[in-house]
Amino acid sequence: MFDTTLAAAGERDWDTGAVEEPVRIATVGCGNYARNVSIPAMAEGAYATPAVVVSGDPDTRASLADEFGVTALDYDAYAAGAATDEYDAVYVATPNRLHLPHAETAADHGKHVICEKPLEATVDRADRLVAACDAADVRLMTAYRMQTDPVVRRVREFVADGGIGDLQRAAGDFTFPVLGGSAGPDQWRLDRRLAGGGALYDVGVYPLNTARFVAGDDPTAVSATVRSPDPAFDEVDQHVDFRVEFGGEDGWVGNFSASFSGHPNTSLELLGSDGRVAVRSAFEPGADREVTVETPDGTLTVAGAGADETVAEFDYFAHAVATDAPIEPDGADGLVGVRTLAAVQEASASGGRVEL
CATH class of the missing domain: 3.40.50.720 (NAD(P)-binding Rossmann-like Domain)
Structure with missing residues (x-):
């Protein structure tokens, strides 16, 4: 278990x-x-x-x-x-x-x-x-930083060991009310030239990359829908829902969403042939994660799981620099992320499916 x-x-x-x-x-x-x-x-x-x-x-x-x-x-x-x-x-x-x-x-x-x-x-x-x-x-x-989060790393181990069988679907959301704090509508996140995109680039990257990391797979195709009903978001996406295919015909599918308005939320769910893992407070910095695991052996919910992944992130980087150890989220990993985000933008503009 x-x-x-x-x-x-x-x-x-x-x-x-x-x-x-x-x-x-x-x-x-x-x-x-x-x-x-x-x-x-x-x-x-x-x-x-x-x-x-x-x-x-x-x-x-x-x-x-x-x-x-x-x-x-x-x-x-x-x-x-x-x-x-x-x-x-x-x-x-x-x-x-x-x-x-x-x-x-x-x-x-x-x-x-x-x-x-x-x-x-x-x-x-x-x-x-x-x-x-x-x-x-x-x-x-x-x-x-989520790649160094101890809870996320344990979820990856569990999934890799067949804990939920064959991964079939994933779902994730990051909703961040970007105008809810001290920053107003003139902030750089709402400037397309500076940001590259809106909710997709700022917070949509979290469910996308974390699911990639847990599964150890890269995207093969995407489709997407973007909505920006608030004029404050006329240059960037306010809401984005995107579907990502992994591993070709025999792979799995991720359905992810990101929003710059609405009730704050961060969540990730992985559905397999023999079980399910769900994580709440999945991407908040330093948060206690709530993890629910369902398998034929029963259901387990663990609250208060977590450690400061940002401390781990910088220690991981420093350790790799000092010892010449491999860096898993390296430049190549980052490029996969940027190319996927750009493909999501292309898919939302065309209304079609874009292969990577």
């Missing part, structure tokens, strides 16, 4: 403990998520540590320098190579269309890169980002 697998929920199955010195990370782009989630996670972790912050806002620079004892730079100083002896790697957390130049700068300075997802706003720019890191021989990780 799943309770045996979940008993190792806190286990870091990738951790060899062979990191002698923490990997010093420069955070480029210090918006709300980086300030309140990512940088504190680095500070809490065992293998990564915040060393430099890069922001265009002097108040943000001063606040972070005071709170974390880091060196604070503006973007011009970062591009010019200031303080390169103070960091080993760069975390790119700027709006999507700005990932490429900041990752190229990191690569030019010989620094490893962990880049927020999606890797870029277009497929061409994502290709160029991966190529820049390859050419400079620096490590690149796509920041798919």
Whole structure:
């Protein structure tokens, strides 16, 4: 049963403990998520540590320098190579269309890169980002934090071991009321050029990538419907529902949705020939996951399962950099995600099915 697998929920199955010195990370782009989630996670972790912050806002620079004892730079100083002896790697957390130049700068300075997802706003720019890191021989990780979440990793093990039989269907949703917080309609997420897309690019990537990761499969075709009834979302998708085929004729199908308005929700469900796994609070940072497993042996619901996957994400990256270990969510993985998102946009525009 799943309770045996979940008993190792806190286990870091990738951790060899062979990191002698923490990997010093420069955070480029210090918006709300980086300030309140990512940088504190680095500070809490065992293998990564915040060393430099890069922001265009002097108040943000001063606040972070005071709170974390880091060196604070503006973007011009970062591009010019200031303080390169103070960091080993760069975390790119700027709006999507700005990932490429900041990752190229990191690569030019010989620094490893962990880049927020999606890797870029277009497929061409994502290709160029991966190529820049390859050419400079620096490590690149796509920041798919759910791939380091201990509960998600245990679900993957359970599914891989045949816990629900042959996977047949998956369903996932991420609804995030983007106008519900302090950010108004002028935010970058509603600017198609900066974001690449709306709800699809910002939160739809979570159920898509997490289902891919759990199953170990890549998409083969997509179809989609987009709705944006609110004029605030005239440049990007407000709601998107997309169907993703995996593994060809004998594979499985994922039905995913993402919304920029509505009651907040994050969920993932996997349906197999012999069972079902459902996860609530599936993609919220640091949340306690509720996992329900149904098999012929019975039904098990585990509440309060979880650990801080963002701490694990940066420690995973730092461990890989320090030990030259494989990075599973690498640039190639990130490219699959961007190409799939672009195909979903193409399918929604054409009203047809798009093969990958």
